[in-house]
Amino acid sequence: MRKLQNNTKYLFITALFIILLINFLSDSINRYYYQIIIYCGINIILATSLNLINGYTGQFSLGHAGFMAIGAYVSASLSTYFAPALISLLGTGLVGKSIWFIFVLLCGGIAASVVGIIVGVPSLRLKGDYLAISTLGFSEIIRVVIQNLNFIGASQGFRGVYIYENGTRSLEMVSELSDVQYVFYEIPKYTDFFWTYLVAAVIIFSITNMIRSTYGRGFIAVKDDEVAAEAMGINTTKFKVTAFIIGAFFAGIAGGLYSHFLTYINPEDFNFLRSVEIVAMVILGGMGSTFGVVIAAIVLTLLPELLRDIQQYRMIIYALLLIIMMILRPQGLFGVRLHRKRKTNV
Amino acid sequence: MLRTDNLHVNYGAIKAIRGISINVPEKSIVTLIGANGAGKTTTLRAVSGIVKSSEGKIFYNDTDITGLPPHKIVAMGLSQVPEGRLIFANLTVKENLEMGAYLRKDRENIKKDLDFIFNIFPRLQERLKQSGGTLSGGEQQMLAISRALMSKPKMLLLDEPSLGIAPILVKTIFEKIVEINRTLGMTILLVEQNAHLALSIANYGYVLETGSIILEGPASELESNPDVRKAYLGEI
Ligand SMILES: Nc1ncnc2c1ncn2[C@@H]1O[C@H](COP(=O)(O)OP(=O)(O)OP(=O)(O)O)[C@@H](O)[C@H]1O
Ligand SMILES: [Mg+2]
Numbered sequence: 001m002r003k004l005q006n007n008t009k010y011l012f013i014t015a016l017f018i019i020l021l022i023n024f025l026s027d028s029i030n031r032y033y034y035q036i037i038i039y040c041g042i043n044i045i046l047a048t049s050l051n052l053i054n055g056y057t058g059q060f061s062l063g064h065a066g067f068m069a070i071g072a073y074v075s076a077s078l079s080t081y082f083a084p085a086l087i088s089l090l091g092t093g094l095v096g097k098s099i100w101f102i103f104v105l106l107c108g109g110i111a112a113s114v115v116g117i118i119v120g121v122p123s124l125r126l127k128g129d130y131l132a133i134s135t136l137g138f139s140e141i142i143r144v145v146i147q148n149l150n151f152i153g154a155s156q157g158f159r160g161v162y163i164y165e166n167g168t169r170s171l172e173m174v175s176e177l178s179d180v181q182y183v184f185y186e187i188p189k190y191t192d193f194f195w196t197y198l199v200a201a202v203i204i205f206s207i208t209n210m211i212r213s214t215y216g217r218g219f220i221a222v223k224d225d226e227v228a229a230e231a232m233g234i235n236t237t238k239f240k241v242t243a244f245i246i247g248a249f250f251a252g253i254a255g256g257l258y259s260h261f262l263t264y265i266n267p268e269d270f271n272f273l274r275s276v277e278i279v280a281m282v283i284l285g286g287m288g289s290t291f292g293v294v295i296a297a298i299v300l301t302l303l304p305e306l307l308r309d310i311q312q313y314r315m316i317i318y319a320l321l322l323i324i325m326m327i328l329r330p331q332g333l334f335g336v337r338l339h340r341k342r343k344t345n346v
Numbered sequence: 347m348l349r350t351d352n353l354h355v356n357y358g359a360i361k362a363i364r365g366i367s368i369n370v371p372e373k374s375i376v377t378l379i380g381a382n383g384a385g386k387t388t389t390l391r392a393v394s395g396i397v398k399s400s401e402g403k404i405f406y407n408d409t410d411i412t413g414l415p416p417h418k419i420v421a422m423g424l425s426q427v428p429e430g431r432l433i434f435a436n437l438t439v440k441e442n443l444e445m446g447a448y449l450r451k452d453r454e455n456i457k458k459d460l461d462f463i464f465n466i467f468p469r470l471q472e473r474l475k476q477s478g479g480t481l482s483g484g485e486q487q488m489l490a491i492s493r494a495l496m497s498k499p500k501m502l503l504l505d506e507p508s509l510g511i512a513p514i515l516v517k518t519i520f521e522k523i524v525e526i527n528r529t530l531g532m533t534i535l536l537v538e539q540n541a542h543l544a545l546s547i548a549n550y551g552y553v554l555e556t557g558s559i560i561l562e563g564p565a566s567e568l569e570s571n572p573d574v575r576k577a578y579l580g581e582i
Contacts, residue, residue, distance in 0.1 A: 214444055221434050221445050228432035230396055233420030233449040233497060288436075 008209055015201045023194040034193075038261055040301045041196035042254050047281035047297040048203050048290055049250035054279065055288035056211060057243040058223025059124065062132040064251050064278045066139025069146060069270035070115055071108030071252025072259040076187045077152055078104045079260065080161045081169060083185040101190040105199075105256040112252025113245045115142070120244035124237065139275055146267045157266035160186030191261035199257065203250050208290055219243055220288075273315065280318050286331055347372040347501060347533050348393065348424070353402035355385075355392050362388040363557040365402070370501070370535050375527055377536045377544040377565065379578055380554030386537040387429050389554070390503050393535075394426040395419045406501075421449050425499035427490045429506050429537075435479030439470055442478050442489055446496030456496070463492045466522050484515040491519075495526070501533040502526070508540045516540070520547055541578035545569045553578070 026034060046064060053061045079086070079100070090096030123134045147155045153171055162170050165181040173182075210216040221229040222239045229236050259265045281300050285293030304314050348370040355363045363385035370376045378386045391397040393404055395416040404412045411419055420426075434442050443463070447456050464471040467488040473481065481489060487507055494502055507523065508516040524547050526532050538544035545551055545565040553561040553574060561574065568574050 214448070217437060217441055217445060218448070220436055224434040224436050225432040227396060228428055228434065229445075230416040231394060231420070231426040231428050231432070232445050232493070233417040234445070235415070235417045 008205055012201060012205045015205075016198070019194055019197045019201065022197075023192065026193045035261075036301065036305055037193065038191065038196050038257075040298050041193075041200050042257050042261075043278070043281065043297040043301045044200045044294050045196075045203055045250055045254040045257070046278045047285065047293045048200075048207060049247045049254070050278050051282045051285070051288065051290060051293045052207055052219070053243045053247040054282050055286075055293065056207075056219040056223065057240060059240055059243065060128060060132045061135045061244070061247070062275050062279060063119070063135035063137075063139030064247070065270040065272070065274035066119075066135075066142040067112040067116060067248040067251035068255035068258065068274070069139075069142055069267070070112040071105075071255030072265050072270070073108075073146060073152055073158065073255075074111040074252070075104040075108035075256035076158060076259040076265060078107055079187055079190075080185045081163075083188075084163060084183075097188075097190060101195065101260065104260075105253050108256035109249040109252040112255070113249040116244045116248025117241065120241050120248075124240045124244065136272065136275065139270075140272065143267050143270055146270075153266075155267060157264060158187070159264045160184055187259055187263040187265075189260060189263050191257045196257055196261075199250075199253055204290060204294065211290075223288075276315075277318070280322060283322060284325060347407060348535065349405040350389070350393065351403045351405070353389065353392055353404065354400045355388050355397055356400050357388075357397075361557060363392070363554075365558060366554075367402075367559070368535075368552055368562075370533060371550075372533050373527070373531045374549045375523075375534045375536060375547055377538055377548040377551045378554055379538055379541040379544055379551060381578075382539070383556075384554040385557040386554055387505055390426060390429075390505050390535070390537055393419075394424060394503060396426075417449070420497060420499075423498075423500035424503065425494040425497045425501070426503040427494045427505060427507065430509065433478040433481075433486050433489050433493065436477065438475055438477050439481070439489060440474045442493050443470075443496050446493035447498075449497060452498075455498075459496060459498065463495060466525060467492055484511045484519070487511060487519060488522075491522070491526075499532070501535070503535050503537075505537045506539060507536075508538060508543060516543065523547065541574065542569070 029037070046068060050061065050064045053059050086100050090100050119135065119138045123131055123138070126134055146152065151171070152158045158171075162173060162182050162184050164170075164174070164177050166177070168174065168177060168180075211219065218229070218234050218239050221232065221234055222236050226236050255270075258269075277300065281296045282293055284300065285296030300318070303317070304311065307314070307317065310317075348368075350366055350368050353363060353366040354361070366385070366389050368376070368378070368389075378389060380386055388397065392399045395411070395414050395418070399412060402412070403410060406419075406422060406424060409422075411422065411424075434445060437445065443460065447459075450456065469485055470488055470492060473485065478486065478489060491502075491504070491507065504523065507519055511519065520543055523534065523536070527534055536544055536548060545568055548565040551562065551565045551568045552559050553568065561568065561571070563571070
């Protein structure tokens with residue numbers, strides 16, 4: 001066990017070096033490809049974090065887009081509304097920007113996980129389909145709330161904020177203040193290859209390590225059999241809520257990476273279809289195989305790009321893909337076959 | 347060691363047990379027998395906190411444990427082997443056993459307990475790396491009992507260890523239960539449909555029918571009781 005953990009440590013350090021190296025080369029990568037590579041990374045984070053909830057712990061959550069939205073909006077509004085303060089505090093150097101970015105990402109993640117607790121504690125009493133429906137409902141509520149919050153652009157989407165010298169903050173130019181100095185602070189484009197894949201590496205390595213530990217097997221035990229897990233003294237509610245909090249936290253971070261890459265976010269980016277997309281990655285990857293889910297996230301990010309001409313049929317293709325998978329490989333692309341419980345034959 | 351006092355459990359409108367009072371003295375084997383749906387599993391689940399009782403009290407070593415969550419009750423040394431051998435199908439035999447020791451602080455003694463278990467069930471040692479879901483029914487039962495032992499309990503709650511297992515293996519498993527009782531001084535509350543077998547190893551027995559105790563007494567007396575013989579031992 002000790003040896004294994006050391007190995008993962010070296011693997012992690014190696015991964016870090018590779019990420020840094022590629023980051024230096026990233027300027028020479030075609031913009032379009034670069035964007036797809038970033039999307040792949042963000043989707044890997046979303047899918048592996050949902051996999052902890054749906055795959056390892058066996059709780060079917062269908063609201064990941066909601067947590068992503070919270071992370072995206074919280075980090076973006078901090079980066080814009082508080083831009084003057086952040087700049088005066090941290091400067092505009094590389095270190096300053098990095099601290100700024102880490103700070104807003106963490107705030108987004110924490111906000112998402114706080115909402116994760118609020119959504120999770122009551123919902124996790126529900127099972128199966130009911131849990132899926134209630135998490136879906138919550139994430140739609142989050143989206144509708146954002147659609148009605150004017151200070152972050154409501155349904156128009158959010159790009160940045162005009163800050164006038166007299167302290168007025170507005171999303172649009174104010175005609176009465178036409179002779180007052182102002183600066184438009186848009187969401188800074190901080191997300192790059194390094195940050196995206198650093199977070200991806202962190203979540204992959206921490207989840208793999210956690211699942212291998214005695215503590216982490218508690219998640220699998222909860223999925224395999226709740227009554228037996230309870231009988232072993234495992235606090236199943238605590239495990240379910242923990243999975244929810246960790247999953248929501250990383251979804252929030254992914255949201256922050258997303259908003260600081262696009263520099264424009266719209267509530268529609270985080271609708272029901274986004275949640276379905278992430279669930280599709282988890283199912284395709286094999287519900288509880290981190291490696292499979294990473295591959296599935298990449299495949300399902302590239303696929304629509306390859307099939308650009310038939311964009312509008314994307315959801316149909318997803319659905320078909322899932323149906324074919326469920327028939328041919330119910331355990332997912334790389335998942336190990338899950339053992340059905342033997343029924344006693346009396 | 348364990349005492350329930352007028353225990354009631356409802357599942358919605360269904361009254362599964364109504365007024366169960368049992369007493370399990372230390373180091374003894376006490377059995378609950380009764381037909382399908384009599385409320386045996388429900389009684390065990392209420393004791394281990396998996397279902398909540400609507401009325402009545404449960405005392406463990408004279409402490410009131412009514413309403414405590416399951417993990418607290420396990421931590422006090424009451425360990426349940428659930429009905430239908432609910433083992434973790436996606437974990438290996440070894441990992442299943444480790445989950446049993448989940449709440450234990452004395453990690454250094456775990457090795458010793460594993461040796462004790464392999465001594466009783468050598469079959470498990472041969473299959474350490476196999477995943478739980480692929481074990482045979484009998485092996486799963488051995489694993490379920492061993493997993494409960496790994497929590498180093500002071501008392502075991504066994505729910506139908508004979509369920510769906512070949513008679514020859516059932517005999518072995520019951521011998522092992524007696525061995526665990528003798529060598530570890532383990533107090534055991536045994537739920538069984540196989541009344542004959544259960545009464546043959548128990549000190550005391552309770553007969554349940556539709557949620558109430560209709561008869562109780564020393565196991566040997568129950569075994570010779572004509573009503574019990576007729577209803578549960580297959581005599582006409
Ligand atoms: N989760 C549940 N929801 C509703 N009713 C239940 C539930 N569990 C048990 N019951 C009902 O409670 C009654 C007692 O069930 P219990 O499982 O305790 O019986 P049992 O004596 O263990 O039977 P068996 O020998 O078949 O295992 C039955 O009528 C059963 O249908
Ligand atoms: Mg039963």
